[in-house]
Amino acid sequence: MKCNRKLSFAHKSFLFDAGKVNIGPTRAYSVLKEFCGSFENVGASATEFKNFGRDVKARIGEHDADIVIDKFKMKQGITKNSFYFEYKQDVEGHLTGLFWADPIGRKNYSIFGDVLAFDATYRTNRYCHKFIFFSIIL
Known part of the structure; x- marks a missing residue:
C-alpha cells in the first residue's frame, strides 16, 4: 500500500x-x-x-559550515597534520573565510610552484561567495 x-x-x-x-x-x-x-x-x-x-x-x-569544519578537523587528525586548514568567522559565528591544502595539493605545489584556480560557479552557490582554491606549503 x-x-x-x-x-x-x-x-x-x-x-x-x-x-x-x-x-x-x-x-x-x-x-x-x-x-x-x-x-x-x-x-x-x-x-x-x-x-x-x-x-x-x-x-x-x-549548521553546514560547522559540518565542514568538523570534517576538516577529522581529516587533519587522520592525516597527522598533512592536511592543513584555517577558517575565519565573524562576530556572529558565521563562516567568512576558509582555506585548506590537502596532501596532494601540497605535494603539487612543491613540484610545480604556485597553484591558483577559480570556481566559475560562484554565482550558483547559496551564499553568492567566490570560491578560490589554491594550495601552498607552510
Whole structure:
C-alpha cells in the first residue's frame, strides 16, 4: 500500500550518495528507476524521495559550515597534520573565510610552484561567495 511505504536504508544511502555528486531527489528517483526496471520496482515514490531530501536539508539547516569544519578537523587528525586548514568567522559565528591544502595539493605545489584556480560557479552557490582554491606549503 502506497501510504505505508517508507524509504529503506538502501534508498536513503542512494539519495545521500546521489546528493554528493549534485543529483537531486527527483533525478535520483529516475536513475533508480532505470536500475530497477520500472517505477513500480523502486519501492518508493518520487514524493518520498523529495521529502527525504527536504528533511535532510532541514536537519542540516544553518549548521553546514560547522559540518565542514568538523570534517576538516577529522581529516587533519587522520592525516597527522598533512592536511592543513584555517577558517575565519565573524562576530556572529558565521563562516567568512576558509582555506585548506590537502596532501596532494601540497605535494603539487612543491613540484610545480604556485597553484591558483577559480570556481566559475560562484554565482550558483547559496551564499553568492567566490570560491578560490589554491594550495601552498607552510
